[in-house]
Amino acid sequence: MIRTLRRWGWLFAGPTFLAFLVGFIVPFALGIYLSFTKFTTVTDSTWVGLENYSKILGDEVFVHSLWYTVAFTIVTTVIINVAAFAVAYMLTKAIKGRNLFRGVFFMPNLIGGIILGYVWLLLLNGVLAWWERSISFSEWYGFWGMVVLLSWQQIGYLMVIYVAGIQGISDEVIEAARVDGANNRQIVRRVMLPLLMPSITVCTFLTVTNGFKMFDQNLALTNGAPSRLSELLALNIYNTFYGRPGFEGVGQAKAVVFFVIVAAIAIIQNRLTTAKEVKA
Amino acid sequence: MKNLKSLARTGGIAAVTALAIGSLAACSSSDNSTDGSSGAAADGSVYYLNFKPEVADQWTALAKEYTSETGVPVTVETAASGTYETTLKSEMGKSDAPTLFQVNGPVGLATWKDYAADLSGTAAYSHLVDQSMALTSDDGSQVLGIPYVIETYGIIYNKALLDEYFAADWSTVKSIDDLDNFAALKTVADEIQANKDALGVDGAFTSAGFDSSSDWRFKTHLANLPLYYEFKADGVTGQPATITGEYLPNYKQIFDLYITDSTTAPTLLSGKTIDDANSEFALAKAVFYQNGTWAYGDISGQSVADDDMGMLPIYIGVDGEENQGLTTGSENYWVINSQASEADQQATADFLEWVITSDAGRSAIADDMGFTTPFDTFGDYQSTNPLTIAANESLASGKTPVSWNFTVMPSEEWKNGVGNALLAYAQGTGDWSAVETAFVDGWASEYTLANG
Numbered sequence: 001m002i003r004t005l006r007r008w009g010w011l012f013a014g015p016t017f018l019a020f021l022v023g024f025i026v027p028f029a030l031g032i033y034l035s036f037t038k039f040t041t042v043t044d045s046t047w048v049g050l051e052n053y054s055k056i057l058g059d060e061v062f063v064h065s066l067w068y069t070v071a072f073t074i075v076t077t078v079i080i081n082v083a084a085f086a087v088a089y090m091l092t093k094a095i096k097g098r099n100l101f102r103g104v105f106f107m108p109n110l111i112g113g114i115i116l117g118y119v120w121l122l123l124l125n126g127v128l129a130w131w132e133r134s135i136s137f138s139e140w141y142g143f144w145g146m147v148v149l150l151s152w153q154q155i156g157y158l159m160v161i162y163v164a165g166i167q168g169i170s171d172e173v174i175e176a177a178r179v180d181g182a183n184n185r186q187i188v189r190r191v192m193l194p195l196l197m198p199s200i201t202v203c204t205f206l207t208v209t210n211g212f213k214m215f216d217q218n219l220a221l222t223n224g225a226p227s228r229l230s231e232l233l234a235l236n237i238y239n240t241f242y243g244r245p246g247f248e249g250v251g252q253a254k255a256v257v258f259f260v261i262v263a264a265i266a267i268i269q270n271r272l273t274t275a276k277e278v279k280a
Numbered sequence: 281m282k283n284l285k286s287l288a289r290t291g292g293i294a295a296v297t298a299l300a301i302g303s304l305a306a307c308s309s310s311d312n313s314t315d316g317s318s319g320a321a322a323d324g325s326v327y328y329l330n331f332k333p334e335v336a337d338q339w340t341a342l343a344k345e346y347t348s349e350t351g352v353p354v355t356v357e358t359a360a361s362g363t364y365e366t367t368l369k370s371e372m373g374k375s376d377a378p379t380l381f382q383v384n385g386p387v388g389l390a391t392w393k394d395y396a397a398d399l400s401g402t403a404a405y406s407h408l409v410d411q412s413m414a415l416t417s418d419d420g421s422q423v424l425g426i427p428y429v430i431e432t433y434g435i436i437y438n439k440a441l442l443d444e445y446f447a448a449d450w451s452t453v454k455s456i457d458d459l460d461n462f463a464a465l466k467t468v469a470d471e472i473q474a475n476k477d478a479l480g481v482d483g484a485f486t487s488a489g490f491d492s493s494s495d496w497r498f499k500t501h502l503a504n505l506p507l508y509y510e511f512k513a514d515g516v517t518g519q520p521a522t523i524t525g526e527y528l529p530n531y532k533q534i535f536d537l538y539i540t541d542s543t544t545a546p547t548l549l550s551g552k553t554i555d556d557a558n559s560e561f562a563l564a565k566a567v568f569y570q571n572g573t574w575a576y577g578d579i580s581g582q583s584v585a586d587d588d589m590g591m592l593p594i595y596i597g598v599d600g601e602e603n604q605g606l607t608t609g610s611e612n613y614w615v616i617n618s619q620a621s622e623a624d625q626q627a628t629a630d631f632l633e634w635v636i637t638s639d640a641g642r643s644a645i646a647d648d649m650g651f652t653t654p655f656d657t658f659g660d661y662q663s664t665n666p667l668t669i670a671a672n673e674s675l676a677s678g679k680t681p682v683s684w685n686f687t688v689m690p691s692e693e694w695k696n697g698v699g700n701a702l703l704a705y706a707q708g709t710g711d712w713s714a715v716e717t718a719f720v721d722g723w724a725s726e727y728t729l730a731n732g
Contacts, residue, residue: 040391041373125551134551136490137707223492226550226709227700242366244693245391246730 035253040245052253061228062254065236072143072232073211076150080207081200084155088162089188102163105156113153117220120149124221135222142222142230149217154210158203165199166192197277201270208269212262233258323352324627329371329378330358331612334577335649342644346634352627361554362492365692368392372617379620379628384611385687386519389415389425390730396424397618397625403633404428404614407655415613425613428636429651432671432681433501433572434606435465435592438584441479441567442468450475456590462530462597466537472567473541479567483543486566488535489552490703497554497570498535499699500686503719504607505596506531507685519688521727525720530596532712538570539706546706554578570594572607573667576650591670593679606674609684610654690726697722 030042035052039045056062087105091098108116124145125134135145169192177191193200215234218224224231224239231239237258241251330339336358343354357378359367364382371378372395383389389396399405400423405414408426415425445451445468453459453468469484476483488498506527510516513526539546543566544556555578561569562582569579580586593604616628635641636653642661645651650665652672663669675681689695697718704710 040394041369043373044394121551129548132545132547134548136550137547138709225490225492226703226707228696242369244691245365248369 031252032256035249035256038246038249040248045249048249052249053257055247055250056254056257059250061231062236062240064229065231065233068139068143068230069212069233072146072214073208075147076154076211077204077207079147080151080154080158081203083151084158084203085162085196087155088159088166091159092163092166102159105159107156108153109157111153113216114220116149116153117217120145120152121221124148136225136230138226139229142225145221146214146217146230146232149221150210150214153217154207158206161199161203162196165196169195194276194278197273201273201277204269204273205266209262209266212258212265324621324623324625325352326354326380326624326628326631327376327378328354328356328380328628328631329364329368329382330356331364331382332574333358333361334574338644338648341648342635342641345640346631349640350634352631354631377617377620379617379624380632381615381617383415383425383613383615385613385684386415387687387689387691387730389613389615392615393417393424395615395617395619397616398422399424399426399614399616399629402426402616402629404629404636404655407636407657409654409656413610413654425615427610427613427654429612430608430610430654431573431612431652432591432606432608432668432674433570434594434671436561436569436571436575436579436667437590437592438561438564438567439588439590440584441481441564442590444479445472445567448475448478450478459592460595460602462533462595462601465592465595466533469537469541469568480564481543481567482560482565484541484567485538485543486557486560486569487542487544487552488538488549488570488706489544489554489556490549490699490706491551491553494552494554494557495699495703496695498538498702499695500689501572501607502534502570502594503531503689503695503698504684504686505534505594505682506719507689508607508682509596509598511685519690519727521731522724523720525716527596527598528716528719530598531719532715534594534596535702535706542566546708549706550703568592573650573652573665573671576665576667586666589666589670591667591674593674593682603679605677605679605681606671607682607684608671608675609687611684611687690723690730694718694722694726697726 034042034045036047036049037045038048038051091102091105095101111119121135128134128137128141133141135141173191173195174187177187182190213234214232215238218230218232218235219238222230224235228236228239233254237251237254239251240247240254244250326343328339328343330336336356339356339358343356346352346354357367357371368378368381372381381392383392383396399414404426405411405423408414413427414423416423442456446454446456451468451471453464453471458464459468472479472481472484489495490498506525507523509527509530510523510525511520514524539549543560544552557569557571558575558578559582560566562579562584564583569575576589579589591606593601593606595601595604598604614632616625618625620628635645636655637657642658645653646658646661646663650663650668652663652668686695698715701710701714701718705712705715
């Protein structure tokens with residue numbers, strides 16, 4: 001068995017590995033290389049060392065994007081997880097038509113970000129028109145617009161994960177807690193939540209990285225307006241790369257910095273929540 | 281439970297790596313949308329990356345005709361509005377790069393100078409009526425860009441509505457001939473705005489939208505006027521390192537008029553698009569619309585008849601502006617990709633010659649696309665676009681045309697800075713001094729950045 005695997009393993013792992021090499025490793029290495037160069041098209045570059053990185057430091061728009069994105073990620077992570085858990089909790093109760101409700105809540109997730117952005121742009125602008133405003137009036141209009149949009153899109157998706165997690169808790173544990181005199185509130189806080197930590201790890205990971213990486217919805221809803229103040233990091237990188245001749249390398253350097261930040265936060269977050277996981 | 285937990289952990293870490301790497305990969309990998317220009321490389325082929333979405337279909341049809349006539353494959357791709365530089369940048373990185381692309385003037389050419397072939401031997405250059413219009417290399421030894429369309433902009437107006445205004449008993453200005461300075465324009469606009477219900481319009485001017493599809497009308501085209509007068513007063517030619525902003529109060533005057541006598545509340549401008557402005561004018565909901573000859577396709581065929589479209593100069597309140605004409609120039613230059621194969625470059629030059637000399641090419645350019653060209657081959661092919669006709673009439677009447685100076689604006693970043701400040705001023709979240717800073721100081725810093 002093992003010998004067969006050794007002999008033929010490459011046949012099964014090979015294609016995927018090749019795709020991973022071509023699709024991820026090569027562009028990743030090329031991307032890091034390009035961040036140290038000056039170029040107009042990616043096939044024609046000259047080495048400039050750390051110049052691109054030093055230009056990031058003086059970029060006020062980038063710094064603004066950074067904290068704006070952090071604020072956005074914190075707000076969406078909290079709102080989405082709390083709401084998704086609440087919906088999942090309700091939809092694991094024996095209520096009529098709960099499968100239908102689960103389907104309906106999940107559905108927004110099936111729509112692409114760009115389309116969703118344009119649809120919400122119409123909706124939000126339509127409502128804001130009552131006060132003679134539009135979504136791009138100030139950075140905070142855009143901020144809350146994006147929060148609403150992302151929550152609407154993601155709550156259903158995370159709800160599915162929480163539903164699976166809640167159903168995985170054995171009834172005996174809940175039953176035992178109830179016999180010991182715990183009320184509903186105590187059961188949720190002291191029994192369910194600790195047992196749900198694996199789901200919470202996955203869900204917070206997804207929301208944190210989604211918040212940081214959000215691009216399509218930002219592009220479609222505000223496109224950074226006004227004055228690039230509602231630009232999240234991914235869009236800022238895109239605009240630096242494509243929007244300013246001579247700044248392609250700086251955009252690339254920002255992408256490297258972005259990678260380091262997202263990877264670091266995701267790993268820390270993973271450590272923190274997995275450390276809280278318990279066994280029943 | 282244990283399974284789920286370890287799944288979460290390994291899955292999470294794998295996902296961290298994959299997603300984060302993906303974020304980098306997205307910036308560097310070129311997408312592989314087909315451009316179909318491969319094949320028949322031995323004889324050369326043409327791949328034109330078109331700048332103007334409003335004539336995308338016409339170019340595609342013209343390319344097909346050329347291919348059926350000569351057998352040379354011609355591919356035309358069009359970048360969506362406002363994304364030309366983005367598209368060009370990724371297309372140029374491919375092995376089948378565009379053989380023919382566009383730059384918007386000297387500043388645009390600077391970005392792509394390593395990709396610009398010498399065009400001095402081409403028919404397109406020899407047919408230019410005024411060869412000094414072409415873009416040359418810094419030492420003047422090479423011709424790198426050839427303008428192919430002359431465009432004009434000003435304040436497009438609805439003649440029928442304006443005649444109604446002149447006839448009304450509440451109007452002060454009684455004839456289009458008196459409407460030849462800023463004070464008169466302001467009077468007319470203010471009175472129309474005050475009596476908009478009587479005229480059945482929503483406002484004097486269309487919305488001054490600041491969506492990226494529309495903001496260039498103010499941060500670039502309108503900003504040209506204070507620059508034009510400043511350069512004229514100071515005798516500036518070429519690209520100056522600094523500007524004084526002497527005519528900024530005039531810029532403010534005209535901009536105030538646009539946002540006050542408008543169909544739209546200033547606080548809503550940030551989200552208004554060019555389509556909004558087009559439809560307001562096309563449906564006769566506004567009398568004035570600052571735009572150019574290229575807008576004809578978007579505003580014709582609705583409520584406003586072709587005969588009812590006219591164009592006024594943009595008056596900003598400068599002495600002697602009674603003789604000011606429309607704003608005429610070009611920011612559309614053909615450039616042949618010097619890094620394409622010899623055969624492809626030759627095929628591209630031949631295609632351009634065919635476009636400006638054959639019957640099919642000339643009628644497509646003049647009639648279907650409605651362009652006025654700078655070539656001497658278009659004698660019998662005059663555009664039927666009423667806005668182009670208005671532009672030609674203005675030139676013939678002896679008014680001084682205003683030149684296009686925005687080709688020397690130091691960078692897109694400068695335009696964006698001015699645009700952002702203008703919007704903040706319009707919606708009341710910023711004040712005019714920010715526009716002044718972006719205009720004058722922004723110019724100096726962007727010039728330094730671009731020219732060392």
